[in-house]
Amino acid sequence: MQASLQQELARIVGKDRVLASPEDLLCYSYDGTFVAYKPDVVVKPASTEQVARVLELACREGIPVHPRGAGTGLSGGSVPRGGGIALVMTAMNTIYEINPEDMLAVAGPGVITAELHRAVEERGLFYPPDPGSAEFCTLGGNVAECAGGPRALKYGVTRDYILGLEVVLADGRVVHPGGRTVKNVTGYDLCRLFTGSEGTLGVITKITLRLIPKPQAVKTILAAFKDLVQTGEAVNAILSAGIIPRTLEIMDSVSIAIVEQFSPCGLPREAAAVLLIETDGDREQAQREAERVVKVLKEVGSAEIRLAADAREAGELWRARRAVSPAITRIKPTKIAEDATVPRSQVPAMIRRLGQIREKYQIDLVIFGHAGDGNLHPNIACDCRDAGEMQRVEKAIAEIFQAALELGGTLSGEHGIGLLKAPFLMAELGEAGYQAMRDIKRSLDPKNILNPHKIFSG
């Protein structure tokens, strides 16, 4: 990048907000995946005005801009392939407002998700989306990827909580889709078009979030099953009983084995799968629904059922679920987290297909995730320096996507398309659907400066 451009950027955001040392470029070259591309320069704007002026400049000069939060993404959505500017939004981390009357919060894109959780919960309010990286990831990234998490089963995903946005368009103009009301049908739903657009249509600079009352109580249940068919039956039986648990998580036998190997939690080692289930609401409702879940689990024939008596016991049960990801990294250095999602009735079929793929390609495949909404997380432990293994992994991933689509599902439930799934997009959308998205991209970013190479391959 020309020195003059770097100077112009420094004039916009201030000198210490422009980084270009080799170490800085390295630090902002990767995300939560194994792909990495170095930017030419790192810019950390402190205001909407600064973002607008950076984009004006980038648009004029045709410089790619890769917006980025904490870089916890799992699809390569923020790595600066093609160089240009890594636009790091973490400095815009103010919670501007928590409004209990209108039940909303207004926050900058750099606010850490869990910090918002805590801030609103102190006021008796609740922001449900809870991606696994909640302690590190930012709200801007959550919106850009339409993050989900375990609680989505009952409460929905990020898109369901966006009331309004402030977004800087590719040429630096600022738009304010949505507002402060749940009902808003004034023109096209740009709030949701930007949500999940992975930084390819605009840079999110302010977020107005809908909040709900904080559920008073949560009950946690762990249930083990002797086979997968029974596990699927249990999921359907719970939901068919009219109960929507707050979470309904699954861990397969491999997950159980590695957790018990690396961080023993007392999981039943002989089980084909365990479900981790939470009910919530006021005290009576959480308790009553938990009892009904236990009854259903018994009827289905669950091999073992544990109902946590208190928060400490619940924490113990969750420790096992949380230990899965760290345990995977103990198997091999590279962890590939997929999120192919199927209609919930197809979860047992998908798990079977994943088992076949594991055998066929001889890969270390661990299956866990959100069974209640069909959003599984097949994780592959591998070593990205082992070319032979990576070839097998690549074929396995393509087959995972194919299986998801064949079962009526989708490539991505909550991680986004980014770089890694872009080659598969056409298979799901078809030519016309793909083209419609490209047309929209072109209409808002005709010079293709915003996060190029993402979503659309090439």
Add this chain to the structure above:
Amino acid sequence: MQASLQQELARIVGKDRVLASPEDLLCYSYDGTFVAYKPDVVVKPASTEQVARVLELACREGIPVHPRGAGTGLSGGSVPRGGGIALVMTAMNTIYEINPEDMLAVAGPGVITAELHRAVEERGLFYPPDPGSAEFCTLGGNVAECAGGPRALKYGVTRDYILGLEVVLADGRVVHPGGRTVKNVTGYDLCRLFTGSEGTLGVITKITLRLIPKPQAVKTILAAFKDLVQTGEAVNAILSAGIIPRTLEIMDSVSIAIVEQFSPCGLPREAAAVLLIETDGDREQAQREAERVVKVLKEVGSAEIRLAADAREAGELWRARRAVSPAITRIKPTKIAEDATVPRSQVPAMIRRLGQIREKYQIDLVIFGHAGDGNLHPNIACDCRDAGEMQRVEKAIAEIFQAALELGGTLSGEHGIGLLKAPFLMAELGEAGYQAMRDIKRSLDPKNILNPHKIFSG
């Protein structure tokens, strides 16, 4: 329209699906508002393939196409201004699937909303969106307008229940955004871009809807208040207590007066406003929340509280709310239903502003609607043949919109922009927001054949 084009349309959809008699053109010239424009021809396709071929033809020849369901819209969104084809989707009225396992339904755009309600409720499932016209309006229209209704407070609006769509684009290509899973972040959220796009971006030909378990029980409460401040306090006190009622409807003193005049329901005539509140859930939850609501209402000082003992008594309470709209039409022949929406804390302020507007322009303004989500329905009874009155009404409406925007609200909560609010769009969106929407429109419908003049004025 040339006879040859009409013949070509008849070849696509069959002769009896093309109507062009003066009576037919008149029948499809209006919607639920007072505006009317005749189409050149009415076409009633029976399949996606037919819709695609009609649009191909229309695109080739540059003929405007105005998609339409039952014509119950309240913003002039389906009236065929500029002539061309009225594309009536009511024949595509098949419920293809109700799937209790995946908790979804697949339906054609012509299915009547209340028929879907009944069909899914028979299976123990629930489709919450309930626009006032549910017994007549179609799902396609609901999606095109992103319909809401009273239950949106707890359960959200149409957009929150769209899993997947089949949409025919302006040039006849067919796209299938979304799918059968709640979590789906594969590319841009076209499901929600088409939802609420008012037929200007594509024609909806199939809808996959998310369902939830049907709440077992509903409790209904009516509460009267001596002033509006107290009414607003009651709304906030209920929600602050952590209760999200299923509905939280308001009727002002004028609503009460006209209902009691034309269809007496025993409403307290001296009240400044009444709230109609429903709680739901399993039997215990509905009852317990109703009791908590009653307690809160007493604390706020409600002048009169009635808790319906059974479904019959609940029906009586709802009869008053349902009588408002018919009662308005008894005042004067033209009924203009607005849906300017404000943050819920601003409901009392909005009602005060509406009262001032009523005085200033000496109009018959009735206020009722969804207090819980700030979505009021100021209705004006007038006579569209009285030019002097209509001038005052027009000015009053402009001032209603201005008031909503000044209070942090939006032009439209659930009726859409259509023809009638198009002149006000720029005031809410600003130049850049307006332009972004036009750019998207142009990218998907470059010839502007789909529902021209709607949303964007001119």
